Amino acid sequence: MLEFIQLLKQRYQAVLAQQGNESVKTSYQQRIDQLILAEAFIRKGQLIEASQQPLLHMAVVGPTQAGKSSLVNVLLNSNAAGISPLAGYTIHPQGFCNGVSLADCSGLQRYFGRFQQLQQTQLSKDRHDCYSLTENATDSGLLPHGVLWDTPDFDSIDSATYREGVIRAIALADLVILVVSKEKYADQSVWDIMAAVEELHQPTLICLNKLVEGSESIIIQSLKEKWRQARTDEFPEVVSLYYQKPGGLPDWPESRQPLLKQLANKVRLNKHPRFEQELLKRHWQTWLEPVVAEHQALNDWHELVDLMINQAMESYQRDYLNHPHHYETFQLAMTELLNLMEIPGLARILASTRQVLTWPVRQVMKLGRKRLHVSDSSYEIALLNQIAEHTLIQLADKLLDKAEQGDQGPWWRQLNSMLRNQRQDALQDFALAAKNYHLSFQQDVDSAAHRLYYKLQEQPVVLNSLRATRATADAAVIALTLQMGGIGLHDLVIAPAMLTLTSLLAESAVGGYMHKVEADLKQNQFNTVKQALFVESLRLKLLQLPEQLSMTPHFNISPDQLRAAEPQLTEKRHGLRLL
Incomplete structure (x- = not known):
């Protein structure tokens, strides 16, 4: 099946390059994204199958300037993730090993396929088909052992050039941390991506970032409505994040410190084959039109x-x-x-x-x-x-x-x-x-x-x-x-x-x-x-x-x-x- 999905994706890409109809081009690009997701999810199954003790992968995803990299640093209790006030600063999937070594991640190169693993300092804005892995030198009390992925945005103008990396990182994740700000939570791109990954059945946590005291209740209610419109599963937990005034980083609530470890207990890797089939069945007829x-x-x-x-x-x-x-x-x-x-x-x-x-x-x-x-x-x-x-x-x-x-x-x-x-x-x-x-x-x-x-x-x-x-x-x-x-x-x-x-x-x-x-x-x-x-x-x-x-x-x-x-x-x- 993996070979067929790859073939179908390649044919879509070749036909898209020759297509002149804009509506058809939009439709074909959506299908290419779905095929990339399906291909990556199948590779994820192979990665699980080949591992005696599969690692836990967590992906921080969200729109541009939602504060993803800042949250990654908070979760890692370090400054490992590069941050910038400029939009689109992170354009490569960047993995941070927490409580595990780089040697434990040896199977990831096969998962990422044509993407090359580089040092974090070697990542270049001129090249998008690469990713990095870095060992976190500090202890984190918020994260279970595993790999935390900082991902590029999926909604900026330039995101089309590095979108495949975002999709691959999301498909690899066993649980997803969605980061949205009060300015970005209602963007359609957010809910399009969340609807697209529902078949992956990943336990999800929503982090509502850049909040002002007293504003979260209205936004959370709106979030629920958006979630119900986009997905059919249960609305996830929401963590409200306020800035620490000295460092400008979000402040993780003391009461929510065990939340991600509890969420990791909901991961069911043994159900991956069934989830894989569900994903393929959902899109099969559309892909093959x-x-x-x-x-x-x-x-x-x-x-x-x-x-x-x-x-x-x-x-x-x-x-x-x-x-x-x-x-x-x-x-x-x-x-x-x-x-x-x-x-x-x-x-x-x-x-x-x-x-x-x-x-x-x-x-x-x-x-x-x-x-x-x-x-x-x-x-x-x-x-x-x-x-x-x-x-x-x-x-x-x-x-x-x-x-x-x-x-x-x-x-x-x-x-x-x-x-x-x-x-x-x-x-x-x-x-x-x-x-x-x-x-x-x-x-x-x-x-x-x-x-x-x-x-x-x-x-x-x-x-x-x-x-x-x-x-x-x-x-x-x-x-x-x-x-x-x-x-x-x-x-x-x-x-x-x-x-x-x-x-x-x-x-x-x-x-x-x-x-x-x-x-x-x-x-x-x-x-x-x-x-x-x-x-x-x-x-x-x-x-x-x-x-x-x-x-x-x-x-x-x-x-x-x-x-x-x-x-x-x-x-x-x-x-x-x-x-």
């Missing part, structure tokens, strides 16, 4: 290609297989039948004549190019190439229509552009496949002729009658001329000798069998053309087009990748060991 839309577009493309292929086959059947004047394949079978029906006694004379007349043909056959001239003059081949070209033209028009509909317009437009660029190559490949099909299908033509001849042998009277007709109609010359390429298939279909022979055969005792052979040949031809030309050649090439789309403006996450990730949303997750 553009991915599913692309999958739907891909399905629509497949259906559109199949529709065009079916229409192409309908044209082929109507304009060739079922056309009374254009269907030439069965006539080829009839010419082969003519060769099989040689009159006994004349066969030797005809054979010697053919040896002279058909020498070029025999040479062609030796080269494995039997009847190439037949393919070149075939009406079928010309029609198939015409149908393929018409199919691609229609498909391009359909793509333009799709581009004007819905949110996937760019996907369809780029697909249309790719189709235009590869159209000529597709047609050339189709033409070559059509010629190869036509040559290889001659075996089926010969087989049909032999079936007819074997049937005629069962009817000697009919066979002899046809032989006589064959000789008188000079059909043998037609057969030989066809072999030599002297006439084309279109001439063969309307040749008087062939018409006579076909009519006599149809009216004979084997007429019904002849029609069956012709029907079988047509069906076999239909299936072969569909599979060899329109499915394995044209359709395959068309279905591969989306795989060649540019990765940048599209998510390009396959249905298989999605199917591999989704079971992890519902599989039973065992909690971690009881801590």
Whole structure:
């Protein structure tokens, strides 16, 4: 799941960089933040799983100039956190080890991933993908043992550049200390972030900072209202903080000194797997909206290609297989039948004549190019190439229509552009496949002729009658001329000798069998053309087009990748060991 979340985040970031619609950009940025949070929370689970005694992590979060770093120093009983009156002074997650050593935090580098751990003094405003860890040299009576994180703000203008660090620090936290001032507590950014992390189920403490005596009751009531609007869990404890006049630091109330240690007892790390699934389930459908839309577009493309292929086959059947004047394949079978029906006694004379007349043909056959001239003059081949070209033209028009509909317009437009660029190559490949099909299908033509001849042998009277007709109609010359390429298939279909022979055969005792052979040949031809030309050649090439789309403006996450990730949303997750 972690790999899939990372992939989805990367694709969102790439698509966002190409997006021009401001509302879409805002929505995508929100989803990127959610994905960063989910990724970090999954890493948090791995960190817990790998640790014999997981450390307690506490994060101080809040808007700019709320006094976060000042509160961190109060909690640590030190001046470890740098403070400044300027907004946005802290721009990196800074961890302070309280009662634990740096060696105890060795697993954090794996958690932070591409973020580099640096010394606190090495942190630079020019680089945001880093964090620091520092051992607190003093004893704190307010904090349980663990790591206290001082985090950057999440609401300033510059916060977008270091927001990922804030999210990673919050996801790492086992408990959260929200710091707000009387000026900032009502800001929407505060409650947006608190709503976003509700699924992490972190025990939370609100510190109401920079108060003036007597003002807290009204603000706390308002805080409750804000909390109820943003979240569904119980309103947390609130600590009111007043400034110490000498140092300007907030004064932690004596009565609340054990509060954070008590809050740490509410942490339930063994429930982390369930919380992780809840977080993923909440956002899953929203995250995948553009991915599913692309999958739907891909399905629509497949259906559109199949529709065009079916229409192409309908044209082929109507304009060739079922056309009374254009269907030439069965006539080829009839010419082969003519060769099989040689009159006994004349066969030797005809054979010697053919040896002279058909020498070029025999040479062609030796080269494995039997009847190439037949393919070149075939009406079928010309029609198939015409149908393929018409199919691609229609498909391009359909793509333009799709581009004007819905949110996937760019996907369809780029697909249309790719189709235009590869159209000529597709047609050339189709033409070559059509010629190869036509040559290889001659075996089926010969087989049909032999079936007819074997049937005629069962009817000697009919066979002899046809032989006589064959000789008188000079059909043998037609057969030989066809072999030599002297006439084309279109001439063969309307040749008087062939018409006579076909009519006599149809009216004979084997007429019904002849029609069956012709029907079988047509069906076999239909299936072969569909599979060899329109499915394995044209359709395959068309279905591969989306795989060649540019990765940048599209998510390009396959249905298989999605199917591999989704079971992890519902599989039973065992909690971690009881801590």
